[in-house]
Amino acid sequence: MACGCNRNLRDDLTEANALERIAKHPCFSFEAHRKYARMHLPVAPRCNISCNYCNRKFDCANESRPGVTSEILTPLQARDKYLLVREKIDHLSVVGIAGPGDALANWEKTKTTIMLIKQVDPDVIFCLSTNGVMLPEYAREIVDLGIKHVTVTVNCLDPETGAGIYKYVYYKGRKYQGPAGAEILIRNQQTGIAYLAQRGVIVKVNIVMIRGINDGQIPAVVRKVKDLGAFITNIMPLVPARGSVFQDFAPTDTEELNRMRDVCGLELRQMRHCKQCRADAIGLLDDDRSQEFSKASLEEKPAAGDGRAQKQNIAAAS
Ligand code: CLF
Numbered sequence: 001m002a003c004g005c006n007r008n009l010r011d012d013l014t015e016a017n018a019l020e021r022i023a024k025h026p027c028f029s030f031e032a033h034r035k036y037a038r039m040h041l042p043v044a045p046r047c048n049i050s051c052n053y054c055n056r057k058f059d060c061a062n063e064s065r066p067g068v069t070s071e072i073l074t075p076l077q078a079r080d081k082y083l084l085v086r087e088k089i090d091h092l093s094v095v096g097i098a099g100p101g102d103a104l105a106n107w108e109k110t111k112t113t114i115m116l117i118k119q120v121d122p123d124v125i126f127c128l129s130t131n132g133v134m135l136p137e138y139a140r141e142i143v144d145l146g147i148k149h150v151t152v153t154v155n156c157l158d159p160e161t162g163a164g165i166y167k168y169v170y171y172k173g174r175k176y177q178g179p180a181g182a183e184i185l186i187r188n189q190q191t192g193i194a195y196l197a198q199r200g201v202i203v204k205v206n207i208v209m210i211r212g213i214n215d216g217q218i219p220a221v222v223r224k225v226k227d228l229g230a231f232i233t234n235i236m237p238l239v240p241a242r243g244s245v246f247q248d249f250a251p252t253d254t255e256e257l258n259r260m261r262d263v264c265g266l267e268l269r270q271m272r273h274c275k276q277c278r279a280d281a282i283g284l285l286d287d288d289r290s291q292e293f294s295k296a297s298l299e300e301k302p303a304a305g306d307g308r309a310q311k312q313n314i315a316a317a318s
C-alpha cells in the first residue's frame, strides 16, 4: 500500500475525540441508535470472496440479514434517493454502503456515490462495510475521501480456520482456495485496519460467531484487532442462509453469544444492538422504513435537489 503521509494520526483518535465523532452514528454508539437514522445505498452488487454462510442471491451476510434481496442503484440513483430520503427522515446522519456484495469490490461505484452525495451534503457521515480483501488497495482513497467510519468483518486469525469459512478469495485476477485464499484475506484485513486506524478512521470489526469453527478464537480476534486500532467489535450470530454451505448449521445460541460479548467486552467495547439490517435499510435501527423508498417510488418522485448540480454530475457518474 502506498502511503502518502508519514504522520501517525492514531494518537489523534483519543477516547474523547472518538466519542464525539460517534455521537451521531447509530451503530457505533448505543446512545445514538434511538435518535439518529442511517441510510444504506445498495450500489455494490459484486463480491470478491465466497463466505460459507453467504448465499449470493441475498445481501452480504457480514453486514446484512441474509434472505432479503435489495434493489441495486446506480450512483446517480443513489444520490437522488438520498435527496428524497433526507427530506422525509428526521435526524438522518449516516450514509452507509453495505453491499449487497462488498463495497470495495465495487469501488468505482462506491466512490462515485460518495462523491456525488458529498457535493449535495458535505456534512453527512459516510460509512463503509467490507470483507477487507481490497483494503490495502483502497484504504488511502478511503481516507482521502474523508470516510471516517469503516466496518471490516474478521472471522479468524489463521488460514486453516479461514479455509473452513471461505470457499475462495478472488484477488488481483486470481482465485485462491483453501488456506491460500484465507491467508491473503486475513493479511489484507489486518494491514487495512491498521492503516485506517492510524489515520483516524474509526474501525468497527464484525465477527460472525460460528460454533465449532471460529468460536474458540474470537477472544484472540478481538485482542488482535484492538492492537491494530479497532474501536469496537460486533460479534454477530450466524444466521444460516438457505443455499449456503452452512445452511444446516445451528444458528448461534443467544446466551452463548452474549457470554462471548461479555468476555470480549473486558478487552474492547462491544456493539450489542446490531440489527443485521438490509443493504438498503433506511431509518432508525429499530424502525426500518426502506419499503417506503423503493426504486419505483423514486422514479415517481424526482429528487428535490439542485438541478444544476445534477446535470454536472451525470458525466462523473456514467
Ligand atoms: Fe450501515 Fe454498518 Fe455503517 Fe451501520 S449498519 S455500514 S456500521 S451505517 Fe449497523 Fe446494520 Fe448492524 Fe451494520 S445495525 S448490520 S452494524
Ligand code: SF4
Pocket (backbone or CB within 6 Å): 047, 048, 049, 050, 051, 053, 054, 055, 056, 059, 060, 061, 062, 063, 099, 100, 101, 102, 131
Ligand atoms: Fe457474501 Fe458478504 Fe461474504 Fe461477499 S463478503 S461472500 S457478499 S457474506
